[in-house]
Amino acid sequence: MRPIIIEPPPPTAPQRRQPNTTSKKVTGGCSMLHLLIVGIAVMSCCLVAMTYAFFTAKSGRHHHHHHHAIHGAVAEGDESLPLEEGRLSPALSGPNITVNQSAAVNSRRATLPISSSNSSNASFVQVRSMAELKKSFFYRMQEVKSKFWLARTVDTNADASLDNEKIVLFNYVKHYDAWSIQGHTRMHLTCELNDRVTVDRKWARSFEMWLPSFTPDGHLILKSKRNKMFLRPSGAQNDQLMADISASDEAARWVLLREPSPQCNREEKDADVPKKDLLERLRGSCWGPEGHVKALPQALSSTAKFANATVPVFGSPKPLSQLSPKDAKDKYDTFIISNRTLHNWAMIDGVEPFLLADDSGNQELVKRVNSGSGIAHKIALQTSGFELHKDPSYEQPTYRGLFDAALRRFPTALAVMYSNSDILYTPSLVETVRSVASYVDRERERMKRRGLPYNVRGWMIVGQRVNHDIPPNWNLDASGRWVDTVEGEFAKQGDLFESDAEDYFIVSRGLFDWMKDIPDFVVGGVAFDNWITNKVNVMASRGEAIEVDGSKTIIAVHQNHGGDPKKSHEHPKSIYNSHLAARNGGWTLGHTADALYATERRAADGAVTVYDKHRLLYP
Structure with a gap:
């Protein structure tokens, strides 16, 4: 069953104020005083609104809805593995899923409940900006148009992918000023010389580097560092990927979801664990074992x-x-x-x-x-x-x-x-x-x-x-x-x-x-x-x-x-x-x-x- 993608609710349109037909008519000298008071109140409201808009724009919370604009340049990630922040928990009411609307609007996030053997009672958090994209965290990527998941199955005859096959690790690579995306096979998302995209190389070098950015409505877009082209679906069944278009408005849009499984996240007790050791442990618990396994x-x-x-x-x-x-x-x-x-x-x-x-x-x-x-x-x-x-x-x-x-x-x-x-x-x-x-x-x-x-x-x-x-x-x-x-x-x-x-x-x-x-x-x-x-x-x-x-x-x-x-x-x-x-x-x-x-x-x-x-x- 496909997960439900929950978008933040649209802002409620302000209701037009109706005239008070029951108020008494103001006459004589009181009318001038009344108008003066009303004028001062209006000017105060305007001043407050202008001040709010100014500081909101400076803090980056004001969103312009231009469909082709791309937000967020690649920035160096935190060297540490930060604890997961501010996850919203959806309220469950019978079979229907609801989200706390005020919280969703304020945080610009939405959460998705999932059900799997290793992530019960957990919720996805949708990442909507570069500020929310954390280095060395596990995610899932769903293509918006097809609702297909980015995955590398171990058997192409399969009609669908398993949970752990959907999980990818985003990591910032300082040397390239770009990001690598690693799958459960420990192979990386790669842009080949012919612009085809595979997940088939263990080491993250220039061909495995990606430049993520986000659209105003919070969807992820990926550009190859190698050829500076955007990623898009391809193939007769639209189940393949190419990095071969220069226009961002033609690129694939992705819903990027933070992986909530406890096995894929660090805990407070891990604060002093060296990053390399911690990542290796998380890979094993999140994806499964690596290396040669003898057949049963x-x-x-x-x-x-x-x-x-x-x-x-x-x-x-x-x-x-x-x-x-x-x-x-x-x-x-x-x-x-x-x-x-x-x-x-x-x-x-x-x-x-x-x-x-x-x-x-x-x-x-x-x-x-x-x-x-x-x-x-x-x-x-x-x-x-x-x-x-x-x-x-x-x-x-x-x-x-x-x-x-x-x-x-x-x-x-x-x-x-x-x-x-x-x-x-x-x-x-x-x-x-x-x-x-x-x-x-x-x-x-x-x-x-x-x-x-x-x-x-x-x-x-x-x-x-x-x-x-x-x-x-x-x-x-x-x-x-x-x-x-x-x-x-x-x-x-x-x-x-x-x-x-x-x-x-x-x-x-x-x-x-x-x-x-x-x-x-x-x-x-x-x-x-x-x-x-x-x-x-x-x-x-x-x-x-x-x-x-x-x-x-x-x-x-x-x-x-x-x-x-x-x-x-x-x-x-x-x-x-x-x-x-x-x-x-x-x-x-x-x-x-x-x-x-x-x-x-x-x-x-x-x-x-x-x-x-x-x-x-x-x-």
Whole structure:
């Protein structure tokens, strides 16, 4: 049920004074005295009124009703976390809600009762001016025209948002002289380079800065600090946001409500608590826990249809010249990294590892891994039958040839995954793929029920990797404790690499006719990752595909192997790939961050969910 937006009552029109028909007629000398007294009284009233108007204007309480005027410049917020002030409590009379009118008029505020599990008997306070906007306070924002709430749900299939998903934290950032707006996922409201607005970045920098102001009738308006444009609803369903208009009268108007939940507000006993510690505690109690949460059994029910789906993971490693380390203490040793990678892929339940290699070294290593213990699936090996590039000087297969071979090798697979041969994964990989497949299936059914066309041919998952120096003597144990090490240590201690360096691609069957739709990019050269990411993003903009950024749920640890990571850019096959990409559409949308969808774990049960990064308005 939508909350009732209560506006302050309009001022009562003064009643015209009626003549006193019962008074006696004044005659003679008394009339002059009477007129003199009346004149003095009138002059006194005028003087009082003029004085009141003068001081009222100086104090800012006099409101001019020009619809396009914007009140309130951004001012530096109080460094402290002030206690909430002057909340008005509505009187409840049966099912009808009333507000103390005189109090509402005097304070220019209105309150709204809410009912939720964590905020019973509490009331919203509408913020109507910059003076009332407090730093480090929690709020809710409702768009005036649509009555939709600004929210970031963890499941785009949901028709409405949960209470904690509507709550945002406003914080003044002195360095930028602007405000950041943070949601329950700890991500910030961001104005991207294409002026689209997302809630997908953890750190508040220039793209996450906003300039709030208020209209004369007390509605919030937001302007992006990055491009100096105002925020407005967009999209076919008006459930997305753009910051792309210069006229304030066309901007979205928001009712800004102070969050009344006790869990979201400091108490008097917190007066001496350091600001950073207090905010972190309030975030946890108001929004819920942050970080990786392992899935509970009931969380997997939404993916039951795909519970047994496996993920073929294939690679084409460089030829292996020897089957033992050159230096057992060298963390960058090629054999140590190759051996560890193949064991990792083979030990993940639900992964079907597949190697395409024609050299004897990799073929022998596959035999050794398959004969060992603790593996969930044996590694399939293919030594021929896939396309090699027509230029023999490269001595490499093509990406399209590898994908075509993998799809033929696993004819019933929902999707296949290419990975560089130095990446470690965890079971989060399989869980994410199943969740994305489930999401797309539910979305197809949802559109069908609504009688709407669904032209999506398929989907692709990409993501960022974490770079880390793995100790040379670390190996995967059969007990499964290695999963905690990879997720709890390596992934957290490593460095998140660039968003335009994709090391894996999970592509659903039917998205491409690989040998027809994809040029002959050479394996190992640059540009293919950005080109294929751009191509799917362009298809997604036409409603033909879904691209998902899986960085938040797929643990992908790149084993550092020394040397200059940019050196491969100078190789002839990289130059060839770059020219090929430029001639076939380029790579403008070639970053993982350009994907319209992303995954994350739901705090309540740890389930992997998919969300539309641009859908930010919900009933």
